[in-house]
Amino acid sequence: MxxxxxxxxxxxxxxxxxxxxxxxxxxxxxxxxxxxxxxxxxxxxxxxxxxxxxxxxxxxxxxxxxxxxxxxxxxxxxxxxxxxxxxxxxxxxxxxxxxxxxxxxxxxxxxxxxxxxxxxxxxxxxxxxxxxxxxxxxxxxxxxxxxxxxxxxxxxxxxxxxxxxxxxxxxxxxxxxxxxxxxxxxxxxxxxxxxxxxxxxxxxxxxxxxxxxxxxxxxxxxxxxxxxxxxxxxxxxxxxxxxxxxxxxxxxxxxxxxxxxxxxxxxxxxxxxxxxxxxxxxxxDLGSWDMLHAVGERDAAENMVDGNVTVIEGRNCLLKTTGPLIATIGVSDLIVVVTPDAVLIAPRGRSQDVRRLAEKVGNPSAPVESNR
Known part of the structure; x- marks a missing residue:
């Protein structure tokens, strides 16, 4: 055997x-x-x-x-x-x-x-x-x-x-x-x-x-x-x-x-x-911030936090920073991503639209709502 x-x-x-x-x-x-x-x-x-x-x-x-x-x-x-x-x-x-x-x-x-x-x-x-x-x-x-x-x-x-x-x-x-x-x-x-x-x-x-x-x-x-x-x-x-x-x-x-x-x-x-x-x-495939929230480690209130973040009475949020402090009070179902160059704020469930926002930021003349 x-x-x-x-x-x-x-x-x-x-x-x-x-x-x-x-x-x-x-x-x-x-x-x-x-x-x-x-x-x-x-x-x-x-x-x-x-x-x-x-x-x-x-x-x-x-x-x-x-x-x-x-x-x-x-x-x-x-x-x-x-x-x-x-x-x-x-x-x-x-x-x-x-x-x-x-x-x-x-x-x-x-x-x-x-x-x-x-x-x-x-x-x-x-x-x-x-x-x-x-x-x-x-x-x-x-x-x-x-x-x-x-x-x-x-x-x-x-x-x-x-x-x-x-x-x-x-x-x-x-x-x-x-x-x-x-x-x-x-x-x-x-x-x-x-x-x-x-x-x-x-x-x-x-x-x-x-x-x-x-x-x-x-x-x-x-x-x-x-x-x-x-x-x-x-x-x-x-x-x-x-x-x-x-x-x-x-x-x-x-x-x-x-x-x-x-x-x-x-x-x-x-x-x-x-x-x-x-x-x-x-x-x-980590294709959106919502997907990252789904697979990442979350606290008892279902928040995923990464970096210099302080949360009071928040639920079901993704909060990530590579720049300054993120501090929230009483917010829910929110995506906040901060870098030294930009800040993204979006409701949970809308992260598939971030690509259009990125295209708008890279090309300010493009209509951000063009693909709705």
Whole structure:
């Protein structure tokens, strides 16, 4: 029995050692303005704990048993921040791909797939600004997905929904193709409240977290088949790239020819061999201040406070400062975020509108109510 368990452990370690993390770190994170800005996006900020979300993502991959150096894709404007944070967690990437501009996830994943150590390398795509609390469960889900990915399936990880969220896209599962793994019947656009509730009631629907496992060559061929303009631009940008040690700076003009589109729209919705592993891993994309309040530590009055904050008779607030003192008396259901440069005040439940406010602040001539 001991020998059997040891052999299984060895197979697990060997499979996890074959995986290369691809960490996407090009987002702007303006939904968490004013703390997160275009100059310092949320993945570089320690929103929960002492390490940034990017650092937590790198360490989480290690904790699952993945040993290979990651491929990191980031905006060239953030390279100094990223390299500093990599040093703090002793991470030397296999490739650091510096996007000259943001073009969404399809061009980023195309370049990462082309830069993989071998064509058959297994790549695990991880957004750099999410949290996963149950790392052991996440590692088990990756292990479950590996055999299918080795066989040429592109695997996504569907988050078991806790409530009918309208801010996420959903994955509708189809027939079971392996124990606990189903093929993907459809990707569902962000639903209204009624549709989201119906999907939760029906079952078989999962939040799309943007986490994928696939072989590099399979993804390259899928992009070639379904988004050839994305692949052509990525190939040309890499052919003309400036390379130094592990750093790759794609050619700006060639990269600019890539359509700005997500891997979901460009490939996953159109490909045939796409599978979903349902998971309950304590996941959040921290896409708003309300979401941060939901997953962060709160006091007995449901207040989440961080920094120099004093509260008297307040309930259900998020109060965070990296600048001067926040002091409140008798307020409830409020978001107050203070930095040395700006102050955000909003009612709880309206934090999805912060992106529009950030755009208004960055472009004062833009009408703040234009998307209502």
């Amino acid at each position: 001991g020998r059997t368990r040891s052999a299984a452990a060895e197979r697990h370690a060997r499979r996890m050692n074959d995986i290369v993390p691809v960490i996407l770190s090009g987002g702007s994170g303006t939904r968490l303005w004013p703390l997160s800005t275009h100059h310092s996006p949320k993945q570089f900020i320690p929103l929960l704990g002492s390490q940034s979300l990017l650092q937590q993502t790198i360490l989480r991959a290690r904790q699952t048993g993945i040993a290979k150096a990651p491929i990191l894709v980031t905006n060239i404007a953030h390279v100094a921040q990223l390299e500093c944070q990599l040093k703090e967690v002793a991470c030397v990437p296999f490739r650091l791909i510096l996007e000259p501009e943001g073009r969404n996830t399809a061009p980023a994943i195309a370049m990462a797939s082309l830069e993989a150590p071998t064509p058959k390398s297994l790549l695990l795509v991880l957004p750099s600004d999410h949290i996963i609390k149950d790392v052991a469960a996440f590692g088990a889900a990756i292990q479950q997905a590996v055999p299918l990915a080795e066989q040429g399936w592109m695997v996504t990880f569907g988050i078991q929904p806790d409530y009918p969220e309208t801010g996420y896209r959903y994955i509708r599962s189809g027939v079971e193709i392996s124990h606990g793994v189903h093929d993907v019947e459809a990707f569902v656009e962000k639903p209204g409240a009624t549709s989201a509730a119906a999907m939760i009631a029906d079952g078989g629907h999962f939040w799309n977290a943007g986490i994928f496992l696939f072989r590099a060559d399979i993804m390259v061929e899928a992009i070639r088949a379904h988004a050839p303009d994305v692949l052509a631009a990525a190939e040309q940008a890499l052919a003309l790239a400036h390379r130094s040690n592990f750093t790759v700076a794609p050619d700006p003009a060639a990269f600019g020819d890539a359509p700005a589109t997500s891997i979901d729209y460009a490939v996953m919705e159109k490909a045939t061999k796409v599978a979903v592993v349902p998971v309950s891993i304590g996941w959040s």
